Amino acid sequence: MIWESASAFWAMGGYGLYVWGSFGMTALVMIGEAWWAKHAQRQAIRQLQTTAALDAAATNEWA
Amino acid sequence: MLSKFFYHYASPQHFYPLAGRLWPWFALGAAGLGLWGLWLGFFVAPTDFQQGEGYRIIFVHVPVSWMSMIIYLAMAFWALLGLTLNTRLSGMMCRALAPTGAICAFLSLWTGALWGKPMWGTWWVWDARLTSELILFFLYLGYIALTNAIEDPRRADKAGGILALVGALNVPVIYFSVKWWNTLHQGASVSLSRGSSMEQTMLTAMLVMALAFWLYTIAMALYRVRGIILHRERDAKWVRTLPDVAMVTNGGTK
Numbered sequence: 515m516i517w518e519s520a521s522a523f524w525a526m527g528g529y530g531l532y533v534w535g536s537f538g539m540t541a542l543v544m545i546g547e548a549w550w551a552k553h554a555q556r557q558a559i560r561q562l563q564t565t566a567a568l569d570a571a572a573t574n575e576w577a
Numbered sequence: 578m579l580s581k582f583f584y585h586y587a588s589p590q591h592f593y594p595l596a597g598r599l600w601p602w603f604a605l606g607a608a609g610l611g612l613w614g615l616w617l618g619f620f621v622a623p624t625d626f627q628q629g630e631g632y633r634i635i636f637v638h639v640p641v642s643w644m645s646m647i648i649y650l651a652m653a654f655w656a657l658l659g660l661t662l663n664t665r666l667s668g669m670m671c672r673a674l675a676p677t678g679a680i681c682a683f684l685s686l687w688t689g690a691l692w693g694k695p696m697w698g699t700w701w702v703w704d705a706r707l708t709s710e711l712i713l714f715f716l717y718l719g720y721i722a723l724t725n726a727i728e729d730p731r732r733a734d735k736a737g738g739i740l741a742l743v744g745a746l747n748v749p750v751i752y753f754s755v756k757w758w759n760t761l762h763q764g765a766s767v768s769l770s771r772g773s774s775m776e777q778t779m780l781t782a783m784l785v786m787a788l789a790f791w792l793y794t795i796a797m798a799l800y801r802v803r804g805i806i807l808h809r810e811r812d813a814k815w816v817r818t819l820p821d822v823a824m825v826t827n828g829g830t831k
Contacts, residue, residue: 516620516621516623516624517620523619526630526631526633527624527629527630527631528629528630528631529629529630529631529633529695531691532631532634532691532692532694532695533630533631533633533634533691535691536634536637536638536687536688536691536692537637539684539687539688540637540641540684540688543680543683543684544680544793547676547677547680547797548797551797551800551801551804554801554804555800555801555803555804555807557804558804558807558808559807559821559822561808561811562807562811562816562817562822563822565811566817566822566823
């Protein structure tokens with residue numbers, strides 16, 4: 515192991531703020547993107563289901 | 578045989594289930610390589626003799642910067658295909674890639690600023706490399722804004738495609754900026770013609786991380802394009818009969 519202790523690891527030789535600021539923002543943005551994509555997909559499917567249900571209801575009324 | 582394969586999957590109807598089957602594998606690969614790359618980058622790669630531990634930003638900065646350029650080129654490729662062959666899927670792929678590209682360009686600037694501050698003493702300089710990357714970020718935002726502003730998807734794809742193609746001229750400017758101008762940004766650590774000037778484990782960690790971001794991008798694009806396909810093909814019969822959608826429909830009729 516190249517680190518003497520956990521605190522040495524987090525300190526990153528005095529560059530902790532810069533290193534963790536970089537990796538932290540990357541992780542945050544990627545999680546946000548994945549969440550947003552999932553939300554968009556679910557919404558697209560829900561929209562389709564709503565129109566399909568409305569269409570089905572309209573056909574039943576006319577039948 | 579091969580062209581038959583491409584023609585088959587160039588139709589949104591056939592590409593939708595394929596993308597659905599493929600994206601989890603790319604996501605899994607991205608996660609695995611990402612963990613391996615982080616392990617190499619933080620626990621195996623040695624301290625840099627010049628920059629101490631601060632250099633470790635390279636393991637995210639270089640991959641996202643590469644991806645920001647590669648994704649734009651991929652968009653230009655799809656745009657060219659869409660504009661010349663008029664294939665429907667091209668525009669959708671282009672639009673599925675753009676958000677991930679914008680994110681990579683943003684992260685390139687963000688991690689660059691956090692690296693520049695301790696090493697150069699400044700968050701930002703109007704240097705050729707930094708400025709051209711900023712322009713790339715704006716090109717992504719412009720593409721997203723433009724394609725969202727135009728109602729008709731075909732026209733939106735065309736307008737966006739032209740922006741993607743013209744903007745692609747900026748990519749070689751970014752790449753060669755450190756050669757063409759005297760910049761504060763350092764020259765390439767890895768080059769196709771000269772090989773690498775980095776220590777072996779550092780280089781391996783960086784390449785593994787780059788591959789992880791590449792797979793992540795593909796996973797995101799495949800995932801996102803499915804939503805775009807559903808929205809655009811919402812009136813098509815095949816969409817109505819998809820297992821994801823059909824639950825409600827079947828309950829309604831007879």
